Amino acid sequence: MKNQKGLNREVVIKISEQKNEPGWMTDFRLKALDIFERKPMPSWGADLSELDHQDIYYYIKPVESAERLWSDVPETIKTTFDALGIIEAERTLLAGVGAQYESEMVYKNLKKEWADQGVIFSDIETALHTHPELVKKYFSTVIPAHDNKFAALNSAVWSGGSFVYVPAQVKITLPLQAYFRINQAQFGQFERTLIIAEPGAFVHYVEGCSAPVYRSNSLHSAVVEIIAHESSRVRYTTIQNWSSNVYNLVTKRALAKKNAVVEWVDGNFGSKVTMKYPSIILQGEGAQGQVISIAVAGKGQVQDTGAKIIHCAPHTRSHIIAKSISKEGGIATYRGLLKVLKGSHNAKARVQCDALLLDEQSRSDTYPTMQVIEEKVDVGHEASVGKVSQEQLFYLGTRGLSETVAQALIINGFIDVFVKELPMEYAVEINRLIAHEMEGSIG
Amino acid sequence: MNGKMQQSSIIRIGSNQQQTLTLNTLHADEHLTVYLEAHARLTFIQTYEHNCQGAFIISFILESDAQLEHELCIETTGTITGNYHFILQQKGASVVSRARILLTGSAQCTITSEQSHGASYTASELDFKTVVQNGASYSYNGTIVVAQNIQEVTAYQSDKALLMGKECSATSIPNLQILSNQVRCGHASALAHIGEEQLFLLVSRGIDSSHATQLIIQGFLK
Numbered sequence: 001m002k003n004q005k006g007l008n009r010e011v012v013i014k015i016s017e018q019k020n021e022p023g024w025m026t027d028f029r030l031k032a033l034d035i036f037e038r039k040p041m042p043s044w045g046a047d048l049s050e051l052d053h054q055d056i057y058y059y060i061k062p063v064e065s066a067e068r069l070w071s072d073v074p075e076t077i078k079t080t081f082d083a084l085g086i087i088e089a090e091r092t093l094l095a096g097v098g099a100q101y102e103s104e105m106v107y108k109n110l111k112k113e114w115a116d117q118g119v120i121f122s123d124i125e126t127a128l129h130t131h132p133e134l135v136k137k138y139f140s141t142v143i144p145a146h147d148n149k150f151a152a153l154n155s156a157v158w159s160g161g162s163f164v165y166v167p168a169q170v171k172i173t174l175p176l177q178a179y180f181r182i183n184q185a186q187f188g189q190f191e192r193t194l195i196i197a198e199p200g201a202f203v204h205y206v207e208g209c210s211a212p213v214y215r216s217n218s219l220h221s222a223v224v225e226i227i228a229h230e231s232s233r234v235r236y237t238t239i240q241n242w243s244s245n246v247y248n249l250v251t252k253r254a255l256a257k258k259n260a261v262v263e264w265v266d267g268n269f270g271s272k273v274t275m276k277y278p279s280i281i282l283q284g285e286g287a288q289g290q291v292i293s294i295a296v297a298g299k300g301q302v303q304d305t306g307a308k309i310i311h312c313a314p315h316t317r318s319h320i321i322a323k324s325i326s327k328e329g330g331i332a333t334y335r336g337l338l339k340v341l342k343g344s345h346n347a348k349a350r351v352q353c354d355a356l357l358l359d360e361q362s363r364s365d366t367y368p369t370m371q372v373i374e375e376k377v378d379v380g381h382e383a384s385v386g387k388v389s390q391e392q393l394f395y396l397g398t399r400g401l402s403e404t405v406a407q408a409l410i411i412n413g414f415i416d417v418f419v420k421e422l423p424m425e426y427a428v429e430i431n432r433l434i435a436h437e438m439e440g441s442i443g
Numbered sequence: 444m445n446g447k448m449q450q451s452s453i454i455r456i457g458s459n460q461q462q463t464l465t466l467n468t469l470h471a472d473e474h475l476t477v478y479l480e481a482h483a484r485l486t487f488i489q490t491y492e493h494n495c496q497g498a499f500i501i502s503f504i505l506e507s508d509a510q511l512e513h514e515l516c517i518e519t520t521g522t523i524t525g526n527y528h529f530i531l532q533q534k535g536a537s538v539v540s541r542a543r544i545l546l547t548g549s550a551q552c553t554i555t556s557e558q559s560h561g562a563s564y565t566a567s568e569l570d571f572k573t574v575v576q577n578g579a580s581y582s583y584n585g586t587i588v589v590a591q592n593i594q595e596v597t598a599y600q601s602d603k604a605l606l607m608g609k610e611c612s613a614t615s616i617p618n619l620q621i622l623s624n625q626v627r628c629g630h631a632s633a634l635a636h637i638g639e640e641q642l643f644l645l646v647s648r649g650i651d652s653s654h655a656t657q658l659i660i661q662g663f664l665k
Contacts, residue, residue, distance in 0.1 A: 357624035360592055366619035372634045375606040379634040381617065387624040 006054040009033065012156050015058070019125050019159075022132065032145035032155030039149040045335070046273045046302040051247050056219050058157045058190075114172060120165035121176055124192055127163035134165060138196055142225040142253045142281075150249045154190050154223040161191030161222070166201035166232075175204040175237070175423050193224040197232035197260075204235040206423065208267075219247050220271075226254035226262060230284065233261040239426060241270035241433070244300060248274040258284030258313075265421045266293040268303050269433065277335060279308035282316035282344075289318040294418040296437060297330030297362070306335040306367075307351075311344040311377075320351045323415050326362035327437075333365040338379065345376040353383040356414055358407075408435040452476075456483040456509075465490065469497035469523070476502045479509035481533070489515045496521030502528040505536035507562075515542035520550045520579075527556040531565035542571040543664050546579035556585040556600075563594040563625075570601050572664055577608035586618040587628055594625040602632040605663050607656075 012033050016026040041048055114121060120131060128135050145155035164176060197203055220242060228234045234254065242248055248271040254262040264278035280289035295303035309318040324332035334353045355364040366383050388410050396406035411434055412419070419427045451474045456462050458480040465488045479485055483506075496519065503511055517523060529538045538558070546552050558567040567587075575581045587598045604613040617630040637659050645655035 355619075355621070357621065357626075360624055362624060364619065364621045366617075366630075368617060368632075370615045370632060370634060371612070372604075372606065372614070373612040375608060375611050376636045377606065377634065378636070381615070381632045382629070383617070383619060383631070384627075384629040385619055385621045386627050 005057055007033070007036075007056075007058050007153075007157065011058050015157055015159065019128075021128060024136065025128065028140065028145070029156050029158075032152045035146045036149060036152035036156055039146075039152060041149060042275075045275050046304045046331075046333075048247065048249075048273065051219065053153075117170045118167040119170060119172060120163065122163055124161045124163040124194060125159075127165075127194075131163075131165070134196070135163065135194070138194055138225070138227055140225070142227060142255050143223050143251050148251060150221045151223055151251045154192060154221050154251070158190045158192040158223065160189075161193040162195075162205070162207075163193075164195040164203060164205060166197045166203045168198040168229075169200040170198075171202040172204070175206045177206045189220055191222045193222070195224075195226045195234060195236070197226075197228050197234045199230040199232060201229075201232045202234075204237065204423075206237045206426070208239040208241070218245055219249070221247075222250045222252075224250070224252040228254060228256045228260035228262050228287075230257050231259045232257075233263075235263040235265065236278075237265040237422060237426070239267040239269070239422075239430070240274070243270060244272050246271045248276065250274075250276045252276065253279040253281065253308075254289070255281050255283055256287035256289055259286040260284060261288045261290075263290040263421075264293070264307070265418070266291065266305070267418065267422075267430065268293070268295040268305055269437070270301075271303075272300065273302045273304070275304045277306045277308050277337075279310070280318065281310045281312060282318065282347075283312050285313045286315045287313060288316065291318075291320045291322070292418055292421050293322050294415050295322075295324040295332050296434075297324065297326045297332040298437065299328040299330060301330045302333070303330070304333040304335060306333075306337075308337040309339070309349065310337075311340040311347040311349065314343065314345045314347070316344055316347045318347075318349045320349075320353075321417055322351075322353045323418060324353075324355045324364060325358065325411060325414070326355070326364050327358035329359075329361040329363075331363045331365070334368065334383075336368045338368070338370045338381075340372045340374050340377050340379065342373045344374050347374065347377045347379075349377075349379045351381040353381075354414070355383075355385040356411065357385065357387050404438060405435075408438045411438060454478070456480060456485050458482055460484070462486070464488070467491065469495045469499065471497050473497065473499040474501075475499065476504065479503065479505045479511060479536075481507045481509065484510045484512075486512045487514070489513075491517045491519060491523065493518075494520045496523055498524040498526075500526040500528075502530065503538065504530045504532060505538065505565075507533035508535035509533075510536075511538045511540075513538065513540040515540070515544070517542075517544040517546075517552065519546060519552070520548040522551045523553075525552075525554045527554070528559065529557065529567055530559045530561065531567060532559075532561045534562045534564050536562065536565045538567040538569075540567075540569045540571075542569075542573075544571070544573040544581070545576070546573065546581055547576045548578055550579040552580075553582045554585075555583075558585075558587045558598055558600065560587075560589045560593065560596045560598060560626075563596070565593075566597045568597075568599045571603070573602075573604045573613070574660055574663065575604055575606050575611045575613050578610040580612045582614040583632075584614075584616040584618070585630070586620060587630065588620045589623050589626050589628065591622040593623050596623065596626040596628070598626070598628045600630040602630075603663075604634045605660065606634060606636050607660075 012029050145152045256262045262280050268274050291307035295305045297303040307320045322334045326332040340347050453476045455478045459482045461484040463486040467490045573581050583602045602615050613634045615632040
C-alpha cells in the first residue's frame with residue numbers, strides 16, 4: 001500500500017496491522033471510524049469549514065517519513081528559535097529536520113530510578129504490548145469514541161502518545177516530560193495519552209514546548225485521559241506552539257476519585273485554530289480540580305479554549321483561571337462549563353476569565369455556562385476584558401522603558417499566574433516568547 | 444406620566460423629555476419597543492407579583508446621551524420568561540438595570556439579556572439578584588456585545604442567585620463578545636446558598652432561625 005490521503009477502513013486496518021495490535025484494538029478503531037463518519041461537524045465554535053478530512057495523510061510508512069531540510073523551515077520559526085535561545089540540537093528536533101536529542105542519556109538514568117519504583121512511562125504502543133491488561137482496563141474509559149467527532153477520529157487513527165502508570169504511594173518528584181521520550185516518532189499528529197495514578201501517587205506530566213513546532217500536516221487531534229485514584233494528584237502541563245497552518249482540536253479529560261487532585265496547566269500560543277477544553281469530572285468526595293490556562297491569539301489565529309468541570313460528589317472544589325490575549329486581529333474565546341449535580345453538597349467552584357485586547361482589530365468572547373442542581377453550593381464567576389492602560393505604559397515610560405518593553409512587562413504581569421505554575425525552564429522561555437510576540441504589536 | 448402598555452406596543456420618549464413608566468400586568472406574550480430619543484431620560488419599572496406568569500420581550504433603543512434606569516421586581520410561583528435587548532446605538536447613551544426576583548415552589552424563570560454597544564462613550568450596567576426557593580428554577584443568559592472601532596465603552600453585568608431549600612436549580616450563562624479594545628467590560632455571577640456560619644452567628648445573637656434567614660435574604664437583595 002502506498003501512502004495515500006484520506007480515511008477509510010483499509011487505512012485504519014493498515015495502521016492497526018503496522019502496530020501489530022491485538023484484535024480488540026482493531027475492533028475499537030473500526031467502531032470509532034463508523035462513529036466518526038456518522039457524527040456531524042460541531043455546529044459551534046471556530047470555523048472548521050476549510051478542514052478537509054480526505055486531504056490528510058492518516059498513515060505514513062515509517063521508511064517513507066522523509067526528513068525535511070533546515071532550509072524548508074519557515075523564516076518566522078527560525079527567528080523565534082533565536083529569540084527563545086533554543087539550543088541547536090533541540091531546534092532540529094522541533095523543526096522536524098532531525099531526531100536526536102542530547103538529553104537522552106540523562107533521561108535514561110532517571111527512567112531507571114522510576115522503573116525501580118514500578119513506574120511505567122513509555123509510548124502507548126509499547127505499553128499495549130508490555131502491559132496489555134492495564135491499557136485495556138483504562139483505555140477510552142474517560143473519553144469514549146462517541147464523545148465528539150474528533151475524539152472518534154483520534155480513536156480510529158491514533159498513533160503515538162504516552163502511557164504513564166504510577167503505583168500507589170509513589171511520588172515522582174521531577175516532571176515527566178514527553179519531550180524526552182519522543183525522539184523518532186516526534187510530536188504525533190493523533191497522539192493518545194493515558195495517565196493512571198494509583199492511590200496516593202503524584203505525577204507531573206509536561207508535554208509540548210514554547211518553541212514553535214513546525215508541522216506540514218494541517219490537523220492535530222489528540223486525546224488525553226487521566227485517571228486519578230483516591231488521594232492521588234496529577235498535574236498535566238501543556239504548552240503548544242504549533243505552526244500557523246495547524247488545526248489543533250484536542251479532547252482532554254480527567255477523572256478525579258475521592259480526595260484526588262487534578263490540575264491542567266494549559267498554554268496555547270500557536271496553531272491556526274485551537275479548540276481545547278480540558279475537563280475534570282470530580283467523581284469522588286473531596287476531589288479537587290484546577291484549570292489554569294492562557295491563550296494568545298495573533299494574526300489569523302482563533303484560540304477557542306476553556307474548561308469543563310463537573311461536580312458529582314459532596315465537598316468537591318474547583319478553580320478555573322483563564323487568561324487570553326488577542327492581537328493583530330486574533331480571536332480569543334473562553335468557552336466553559338461548570339456543572340454541579342444533585343447530591344454534590346458543599347461544592348465550591350470559582351471561575352475567573354481575564355482578557356486583554358491589544359488593538360482595534362482583535363476580538364475577545366467569553367461564553368461561560370454554570371448549571372447548579374444542588375442548593376448547598378458556592379459558585380462564582382468573574383470575567384473582565386480590557387486593554388493595557390495608558391497610565392501603566394506612561395508610568396513605565398517615565399522609568400526609561402520603551403513602549404514595547406513596557407507592554408511586554410505588563411503582559412508578563414497579566415499572565416504571571418500561569419507562568420508561576422510552570423517548571424523553571426519553561427517559565428523562562430514563556431517570558432521570552434511573550435516579549436518576542438509583542439515586538440511590533442503596540443495597540 | 445404613568446403609562447399602561449398593551450401587547451406589541453411601541454413607546455417613544457421624545458428628545459429632552461423625562462418620564463417614568465410602570466408595568467405591572469403580564470400578558471402571555473408581550474412585545475414592547477421603547478425608543479429614547481436624544482437626551483431623553485426614562486425610569487422604567489416592571490413589578491410582577493401575586494404569582495403572575497407570562498412572557499415579554501422588551502427592546503430599549505437609546506439615541507445620543509439618553510439615559511435609561513430600569514427596575515424589575517418579580518415574586519412568583521409561576522412561569523415567567525423575559526427577554527431584554529438594550530441597544531445603545533448613539534454616543535453617550537447609558538443604561539442601568541436592576542432586577543430582584545423571588546421564586547418559590549414551582550416557579551420557573553428564564554431571563555435573557557443583551558447589552559449591545561454600537562457607539563462610543565456608552566455605558567451599561569446590569570445587576571440581577573434572584574432568590575430561588577423550594578423547587579423553583581432560574582436560568583439567566585446574558586450577553587454583552589461591543590461593536591468594532593468604538594471607544595470608551597464600559598459594560599458590566601452581574602447575576603447572583605441564592606439557592607434555598609430542596610430541589611431548586613439555577614443556570615447562569617454570562618457571555619461577552621468584544622470586538623473593540625478601548626473598553627472596560629466585565630461580568631460576575633454567583634450561585635450560592637445561605638452559609639451555616641451566617642445563620643449560626645445570627646442565631647447566637649438570639650434571633651430565631653426563620654427570622655435570621657429572612658434577614659440574610661433581605662441583605663442579599665439590597
